[in-house]
Amino acid sequence: MNLADIPVDVLPGVGEQKKQDLSELGIESIADLLEYYPYRYEDYRLTDLTEASDGEKVTVQGRVYGQPSVRWYGKKKSRMTVKLDVNGIHIHVIWFNQAYLKDKLHAGNTIVISGKWERNRLQVTADRTLISEREQERHVGRLQPVYSVTSAVKMSWLRKLIYEAFVKYGGHIKEILPQELIQRYKLISRAKAMYLLHFPKGKEDGRQARRRMVYEELFLYELKMMWLKKVHRTEVKGVSHEFDMKQVKEFISGLAFPLTGAQKRVTREILQDLRAPAQMNRLLQGDVGSGKTVVAAIALYANYLSGYQGALMVPTEILADQHTASLAELLTPYGMKVVSLTGSMTAKERRDLLGQIQMGLADVVVGTHALIQEPVTFRRLGLVITDEQHRFGVKQRALLREKGEVPDVLFMTATPIPRTLAITVFGEMDVSTIDEMPAGRQPIDTYWVKKDMWPRIVQYIKKECTKGHQAYVICPLIEESEKLDLQNAQEVFEQLAVEMSPIRVGLLHGRMSATEKEEVMRLFAENEVQVLISTTVVEVGVNVPNATVMVVYDADRFGLAQLHQLRGRVGRGGGASSCILVADPKSEAGVERMRVMTETTDGFEISRRDLELRGPGDFLGVKQSGLPDFKVADLSEDFRVLEIARSDAAEVVNQPNFQSNPETQPLFEYLMKAELGATSFD
Template sequence: MIDLKKVSITDLKGVGDSRKEALNELGIESVYDLITYFPFRYDDYRLTDLQEAEHEEKVTVQGVLFSEPSVRWFGKKKSKMTVRLDIEGVAISASWFNQAYLKSKMQQGQTIVVSGKWDRHKLHITVDRTFMSPQEQQTQVGRLEPVYSISSRVKMNYLRKLIHEAFMQYKDEIVEVLPGYICEQYRLRPRAQAMYDLHFPQDQKHLYQARRRMIYEELLLYELKIMWLKKINRTEYQGLSHTFSRTQLDEFIQKLTFPLTGAQQRVVEEILTDLQSPTQMNRLLQGDVGSGKTVVAGIALYANFLSGYQGAMMVPTEILADQHYASLCALLEPYGLQIVKLTGNMKVKEKREVLGKIQMGMADIIVGTHALIQEKVIYRQLGLVITDEQHRFGVKQRAQLREKGEVPDVLFMTATPIPRTLAITVFGEMDVSTIDEMPAGREPIDTYWVKKDMWSRIVSFIAKECEKGRQAYVICPLIEESEKLDLQNAHDVFEQLTTSLAPIRVGLLHGRMTAIEKEEVMGCFEQNEVQVLVSTTVVEVGVNVPNATVMVIYDADRFGLAQLHQLRGRVGRGGGTSTCVLVADPKSESGNERMRVMTETTDGFEISRRDLEFRGPGDFLGVQQSGLPQFKVADLTRDFKILEIARTDASTIVADDRFSESKEMKRLWEYLHAENLIEKNFD
């Protein structure tokens, strides 16, 4: 068999250097690239029953001309041509824009087929496609026409013809990769036929079966890779087997000032089991804002300490580092643990002292930013690595911290709940623990969406809360005024509120301030010396001021759902009622919809699911950071049921001792070999 990935598109008739270059710009270099360059949608030219058609729906109808075409000109080049059509006894009008040349081809009594937008109220079609001749109607009408992403150098018709030619020449060389028993079990079409039908479907049924086959194949191959990586991690990478006194650890948990929720207890047990196992832990801990992930991390770090190892926690911002440092000191220092903080803006002398403690083993827990992975940082005996808000670090950064120890256990944490579909795909080689229960006493935050003309009332509301001894955040999307963006900025709002709220003290916080300036402002806010904090999104994660009960977000429609939810999570931490006010005049329907979602639910998992629907997987996680696969046919939000079936099948295949020897599995084994996951190819 010929490997179509190695067959250049220049082997196809009529593809010279110029067309090769144009196709390369679309990512098409080989014949395999060409035949897997699937349409992103289809134009449906099946005849429509107008009685059932919705208003403004695209329709295709066949009718008889019973009026002469009339043409109106707008200047020398723009025109509108209108005719009357008889559609099974119903008279409708049809119009064409800038296609006056068609007038000479039309005559009364002629049968034509037109396709376009249907105005049900005016009984009118705005035509975008016309089929004039009987031959054209016979070959084109009634079918689904593929629509591809193209460029100015690659025309649609040319690409369709080239793909068809590639199939005519190489269809027999398309190799079946799925085992026969799977194809029979799920009644999947042969691979070559499914690929062809994705480009040139006879009807909706053929298209559905083709998509179903190729979606399953894509997801199975990806999950096969994930499951193989998971198997390698568990069998080949031996980790540390932590030994600690469970009695001592239980006493520590019992002395906490609050009881653990059932969900916290469950994930603690999962993490402790991993720590005691000789296999390296590779676990993702996810939970909503305020669900209690930090205390779970603290328990894991204490268990790691009891085993005689150092622990490190890496966070994305200095504010979050300060917060975790303070929390862990309060939690663990009474038990004799030495906790240090390491950030990039520390003074040279202070940093040198901290580095010495880390290297000599005098620091039991190290909390810091990406400074933790610098070359100068040498750990004495690193046993546990925790990365908080892990999606904010690149894959390389996360790996660098892991490599600071021999085989430390690794725990990733995120307060951006990830829908199960994405969790098992992007983090499939990890075990996933989920805290899906909020601590007792946490009341839902009242959330309101108001227009900007209500600003004076919002200021009055802030003043009343401050008079009760409470505090407030006011978030702005910009630091300073911008000529390009008509958005509120922190400096202007700070000056406005300083005047209008006097004598209430207002503070300002943003990313351009020095570390010392940020610490000073946050310290004043935490001590209630500053009652209102005007800030950019630097407070999105990690800030914990229980006395703050008001969160005002200006130009809220400029933020994503996950970010809005994180910001809202800065209040509601001290018991009692808290309020979030979204100030926005959205200029798009998506902005309106985001505001509606935020006012309807405070459930982070539901918000996460809706955010995934709005943005798609790549934008949701950040493609560069996440390592998210770019599927050609599958859609993780739509095809989650197939994903879970594929994952189960992949797990069964990898666990089968006959996998490497079964001829039926040959193509799957070769796939893993091609992905450089297996050194030995199939014999």
């Protein structure tokens, strides 16, 4: 019996309307219902007040004596008190804004209340109250599950429905993990763990249930990743590049600077992938300024030597132009033609360029995502590199790999991702990391100042500009907003244009047309504009080596990763640079972000702290398609389990008899049913 195939309306009380209501919660089948886990529990186990600590959350049962007293503050706010005898201890109970309970509280009644215990005052501030005998019988002494529900699906009804589903179908829950793993980690059975997640008798029950289901969830996810990786390596035949390693070494020797140890390591890994008969599927991550572009140029040169064209996909036209210029500088002396394909080209320019690409006259094509979406035909595409496309999910990455005749694919990101997330989001890929900065790259001095320092900051920017340097000033809004008291780009531009004269000030924001943005960036890159007021348009990849000052206004409104990316826009020309964070944080999280930014310039350390502060969903963006939606596991807490599960999944998948062994056959069947790469997966 497959519980995923049994519709939820087989249960009594689930008619057409309730079936639709449950569907809105993602519950379609019995399996969905049994796996609809609570997000917390209400603890109705009674507390011994003689042992309770001050400030502790307690639940007590006692007899009301005396009459409730209500004091009103205005028309809606109230404070009600009553005396309660709890096993001979006389306490005061306080309810705020719950005066409606007054008529239900009678002397001699036995009630149950939960709330904060103030030991010195013998007082409980109640947040939950059980008055009827029926309620008390159903709740007292138990941990009650709390689910995400809607107005149409009541909590009590859902609890009862889940219990009935376990009574009727709990015996049909099949084990999926091999016994060897269950015994290795002393895990309870799947059926027992699922039941106890809903109805634990105590904290130890809940701990054991969660331990089992966290491991299973992470193991099954990593099993998919390991299977994809294995299939990709053994079945997807890619381009086996043949190139003269001596020529590649000469190219590297001809660079204006020596490669760092980390650059050499990742270059070696990428070149090995290019030579292998399987398709390359690799992520290259490195901090801002760590030298990923040079590594990409080496890979494109090796690809060219073997007779193939290369493509570099970037998120913005500004970045496409900058990459085209930097790659042309590196590759043109070796006879390679680097071109840029963007949306702002004229129809004739586009037609001519598409013809060159199709005939193989263009060796490297740089462009936005239109590069793979539009009918761009390559004569012989051998390598596709994507920059800052870390928001691609598994399915989108698979689509990219299908372009051309199975070209090798290299994904690059300057957003350092903690190892836990990297092996989760990019689990089907090989990961190379540049964890070393080039020699001579000076650390950027970072300062956190309050807003009343703004006049001094303006003077500092002026001073730097008179030395021939340039500055960025980043603001979170384009125009004035009545709802948020944030500095905005338009206002700052108008102010500084006057105060900075004769120093030229430019304005850049997301509402400008592509042509307008490009013109402003050209003027700034050529030092015709010395101070650029901008929203976060400049966050990714813009390269102006002459810029030495980065000012971020209302910096506490930005995430750590974003602040680090912005800071990376300066310090690119070898001169001393500074980043000034202007903020009066209203929250502890804002203060912590400012503290982290001034303590370290290490992108990987910042990403680790960012993950701790925000959690994985917010770290990658709420709509991040690459992040699986785990029901029980929490990547911020369960990263050690994730690494163990990954190792175990690799061990299981690579067993020679994985598909036929009775112990692992349920796992193989699970993989065959899973839509690897479909929306439910990525």
